[in-house]
Amino acid sequence: MTTTATGQLRDIEGRVLAGERLTADDGNALYACDDLSWLGGLAREVQRTRTGDTVMFNVNRHLNLTNVCVASCEYCTFERKPGQPDAYTMRIPEAVRLAEQMQPEGLTELHIVNGLHPTLPYDYYPNAIRQLKQALPGVAIKAFTATEVDWFCELTGRDAETILDELIDAGLESLTGGGAEIFAEEVRSRIVDHDCHWERWSEIHELAHGKGLRTPATMLYGHIEEPRHRVDHVLRLRELQDRTGGFVTFIPLRFHPEGSRIPRPIATGAEAMKVFAVSRLLLDNFDRLKCFWVMHGLTLSQLLLEFGVDDLDGSVVEYKITHDPDGQTPDTMHRSDLLRLIREAGRIPVERDTRYRPLRVYPRHPAPDEDRHERPFRVRQLPVANPGA
């Protein structure tokens, strides 16, 4: 760091600790900073003032009803064209059977994301939700990206408000946060192959919030975007959150290049730490910052708890989108695994429902293993805020 840069960062630190909102320039300066310990300490301090030592998680299952998709996004390894040998579309009873298998785990949420199937009738989707809800009445249905809702509009000629009303009537309790990728058009036009861009994505989430749904928001990082695009992305979300207050969490998703058409190495752990910490510092109106452990691995996910993360997804998973090309990351983790991961970091696990209401607060102990010198680990502790000094 240069002296000037250090001065700028100290200024940012003072403003963060005084509760002031950061600017795009601040965000860019934070991405240019390589003092990860300082960055993590500041993000953790902000997170601590919002949610203390708690880390939320829920017991969910990811379901992908079909991988058939008309689009061919550059980063996607999930979509298949009709007729490809591994293209599939589940019959609704099969989806119900898969979901029912998870009930002994204490499932509270189904997370459903699909391709944009060209010929599957729209009625399939509300019918699927209705039947899943009938079979699992205590399980919340979090389903469809804004991109899928936009696709349903195209399939039916109905507007997004009507589609949302129909899906809510069938039992939908939340949209998923996907389809966001990177909002900046100069990046988006090179990696996204459908027409649901920022204006439409934000319109659909705003409509959903207006109807009482609470939704997550995502960002796909580590492909062709630059740090300034990430800053732009989260500031658009911050502005939308100012208007609606309907986002429950922000989820940076690490791009996995294996099998995609974007040839670049996977983002490093240091890059992930910056993305999470800077997002936490910029998003002053989001309560939670989620790490999706399937895309970050377990040890990095645990470390990211010191970089602003206080929300982990998920504990019971069959996740095809990222797992297939990778094969390295475990695709299933149970409640006990997640509890251990959170407790080892010295934090308090809180199981939540889809609307982020606490269902159960777990004790912090058992205490960390005395033989492990690093537990609970701490990135640099910041001095007590004294903005007047």
Ligand code: SF4
């Ligand atoms: S990201 Fe979604 S819309 Fe794009 S190709 Fe993959 S499944 Fe289709």
